[in-house]
Amino acid sequence: xxxxxxxxxxxxxxxxxxxxxxxxxxxxxxxxxxxxxxxxxxxxxxxxxxxxxxxxxxxxxxxxxxxxxxxxxxxxxxxxxxxxxxxxxxxxxxxxxxxxxxxxxxxxxxxx
Amino acid sequence: xxxxxxxxxxxxxxxxxxxxxxxxxxxxxxxxxxxxxxxxxxxxxxxxxxxxxxxxxxxxxxxxxxxxxxxxxxxxxxxxxxxxxxxxxxxxxxxxxxxxxxxxxxxxxxxxx
Numbered sequence: 001x002x003x004x005x006x007x008x009x010x011x012x013x014x015x016x017x018x019x020x021x022x023x024x025x026x027x028x029x030x031x032x033x034x035x036x037x038x039x040x041x042x043x044x045x046x047x048x049x050x051x052x053x054x055x056x057x058x059x060x061x062x063x064x065x066x067x068x069x070x071x072x073x074x075x076x077x078x079x080x081x082x083x084x085x086x087x088x089x090x091x092x093x094x095x096x097x098x099x100x101x102x103x104x105x106x107x108x109x110x111x112x
Numbered sequence: 113x114x115x116x117x118x119x120x121x122x123x124x125x126x127x128x129x130x131x132x133x134x135x136x137x138x139x140x141x142x143x144x145x146x147x148x149x150x151x152x153x154x155x156x157x158x159x160x161x162x163x164x165x166x167x168x169x170x171x172x173x174x175x176x177x178x179x180x181x182x183x184x185x186x187x188x189x190x191x192x193x194x195x196x197x198x199x200x201x202x203x204x205x206x207x208x209x210x211x212x213x214x215x216x217x218x219x220x221x222x223x224x225x
Contacts, residue, residue, distance in 0.1 A: 034212055043116075043217035044155070044199065059212075090154055094212070098162075099143050099203040101213055103154035 002027035006091040006104035013111055019064075019078040021107050023091030026072065031093040033074040034101065035066055039087040050074060086111045116216035118200050123222045124190050132185045132198050132219045140205030145213060146174050146185045147199040155199055158185070187221075195223045 006023040013019060025031050035047040046059045048066035056066050063082060067075045074091055091104040115137040124130040136144070143162040147155035161167055161176035161183060173186040185198055197220045201213040 032212075036215075041217075044201075044215035046212050046214065049212050098160060099213060100145065100157055100160060101155075102157070106154045108152075 002093070002102065004091065004093055004102055004104045006089075006107055008107060009105060010108045011110070013081050013109065015083055015111055016080050019076070019081055019085070019109070021076040021089055021091075021109075023074040023076075023104055024072055025074075025093045028072075028093065030071060032096060033068065034092045034094065035074065035076050036090045036092065037087045038090065044090065048076070081111045083111050085109065116200055116202060116214065118198075118216045118219045120217070121220045121222070123224065126190055126192060126223060126225050128190050129186065129188050130190060130221065132187075132200075132221070134183045134185070134200035134216060136181050136183070136200070136202050136216075138181075138202055138204040141178060141202065142205045143203040144174075144176055144183050145201040145203070146183075147201060147215075149197045149199060149218065151196070158198075190223050192223050192225065195221060197221070
């Protein structure tokens, strides 16, 4: 069966510090991968998606970036965090036919 | 672009029935999803509609009308554990993100005894 994991689960970072969130998927090949962010009072916002190794598309211009160095690994990064980057970050993989998404456990980021 | 609207909050009592509505606008509709999200946790899949009509799954049912851009999630025999946020999401062929789902802001349901 397929599983998805992301880490760390919780982190508190100062403004201007770097960020790296990692997500891995097991049990499926060449998955479509996604990063979403859920800020307080807002819905899930699509940040990045990837249909293959090295293929990244950005939905929202910001100071975040994503990379996919391996088929089942998806990384979200920032060189310098802003206060507005605080939120609940969710990695997901999706079924190509129906579009159903399966989410990781989430990473709660607080930027102070 | 996409626009998805659903009520912000709803309240209900144990054992009751509640209907959560969702309206959407897309350029190329390709499926509608409902997810449940408990506080502090990731969303979990509830239902999927791509054709008009009602899909029933235990206590939960979901309805879709593509011509009206409308869906609802029906929860029967409410239990305290159903207190959660319910997210409506659509898949849009016209979206450059392809298979990505676009989510509404969610409806927070509070079930009281």
